[in-house]
Amino acid sequence: MTSSPPVLEVKGLRTEFHMGRSRLCAVNDVSFSIGRGEVMGLVGESGSGKSVTGYSIMGLVDPPGHIVDGTIRLHGKDLRGLPERQMNAIRGDRVSIIFQDPMTALHPTLRIGQQMIDAIRAHRSVSRSEAWRRSRDMLGRVGIPSPGERLSAYPHQLSGGMRQRVCIAIALLNDPDLIIADEPTTGLDVTIQAQILAEMQALVAARGTALIWVTHDLAVVANIADSVAVMYAGSIVERGPTDVVLRRPSSPYTVGLLNSVPSRNQGASRLSQIPGTYTPAVSEEAVGCRFAPRCPRADDACTVFPALTAAATGAPGHEVRCHHPYAAREGRLSHV
């Protein structure tokens, strides 16, 4: 579905945390690409490596974490190994991120306006009053009432939903090419979630911004995303166009996820009903398919870590990491 060259192309990304003598592989061989104006849903259980993937793209993985392999190309330019200065020029300008926890992301003792103005003036040489004006307009655009007054408020004076909108506004300030939204609506009630989702969608559509929407919630993905990548234990186990992946899932894990969604209209649902316990990130040289211990189709072949291969649906870009994927019709779920 992308004819233009990708905004972001991630290939073979591997991010590890080195703790003492042990190594924990939080992101393992993650590859995907997003074109202009495209929305990709990044789905997976807690601890599957979604946030670390986002931080890796932003160059915000702190020791003991390290990106040990892979390329992260923004408009064809590899961000890995870019000097910190140049990376800083890209962060918040060409790529911005909305943090998972908006309550702790904003500085508690700086006014909202100051934090927004800083974000603009780090990248644009505009006057304070001009930056202030832009900030106010952006707050208005994400649906914050009387934005002028909010600029002189401190974060603790705003509700959780408001703070979330402030973070969204900050992400949009410099008109980036890519926004990574890391579960920006968790902790908000369902109606506000839906509202923010719709606003966000309209805003990025109007500007042609590429969007990575990280979530637990398959219903949200179905609503917003053009493509979806399903992560399990640090790896993408299935990816492809949203309607294909959700209607004709190929990976047993995706099938399990879809079966665990109680009902299409029930909003947020934690994905926890797959039998077996989830082992999040994997200590270094664990072998074989990570999902095998919980998988109904696992056999001896699964002791070898599978590669990402084209799925049986034949849909463009539909790939699966499994030795025993469901065939095209087999995995189809009636209720999705």
Add this chain to the structure above:
Amino acid sequence: MGWFIARRLGQFLLLLFVMSLVVFVALFALGNPVLNFINPSSPPDVVRQAIHNLGLDQPAYIQYFRFLSGIAHGDLGNSYTSGRPALRLILERLPATLELSLGAMLIATLVGIPLGLGAGYRPNSLVGRFVEGFSLLSVSLPTFWIGLMLIIVFAIETGIFPAGGRGPTTDLLGMKVSFTSLEGLRHLFLPALNLSLFPMALAMRLTRASVEESLRMNFVRYARAKGLPPRRILSVYVLKNVLPSLVTVMGMVLGGLLAFSVITESIFAWPGTGKLVIDAIQISDRPVIIAYLLFTVFIFSTINLLVDIVCAVLDPRISLRGAAS
């Protein structure tokens, strides 16, 4: 705000009362001070007359009551030796001590906070190692020894600075200050530097520790995600988070310097309150000691109040009403 200050004032008066009682009882237990400063060979009736004149022949509770009613009139008694009001003596010496302590705090913060910031930001850098070494050294070497070394090196050997005493003073708002002239500053520098070493080490360590902690906070990562330059993150986002605790501790230290700069004042022959009280203790000049201790309570209470107000300004989440409890 007004309510907060009124409540603080109440706490202060209570503290003052308790303190006066403790001090009075302790000094009373030390015995009759007259024998310390009167000629031991005086005839007994002269001694008795002197004791009577000072009211020391009265029962303890009457002495204490007279003392309290004196305080109520702003009278803390007269010095036994000079006969002058004790409070006056202290207030006369105060500018010298104030100048010395504030000078020391200025040096301590101007050097300590930036170095602490640098050390917290890059623990393995040169600055980080220096701070590590300096703070170790400053706790293991006693202040008086460093003071003597400073005098030997910078005064006696090289003669860059005078070895002691206070320089010429000028009148500023009715206080005699010496920092207004170059000569006065030269006299002030060494003792202020000496006195600054402890708070400087404290400021460094505290700043470094809070910076290291702040850097792990989500809002710092978010500031980096916005692409802010490291300098701005450190000097605004991190510093703003570090300052309240720093102000609190440094306020306490300033109180300590004002009240107990005794050693440094003695070494550098600095005519401040510390020297006054040492002299008073030596001859059991009871009113001066009591006045001094009560004055110390006053200083600490005032500084605490100021610290709370500054912290409330720095951190809008703190309400003074809550801080008062």
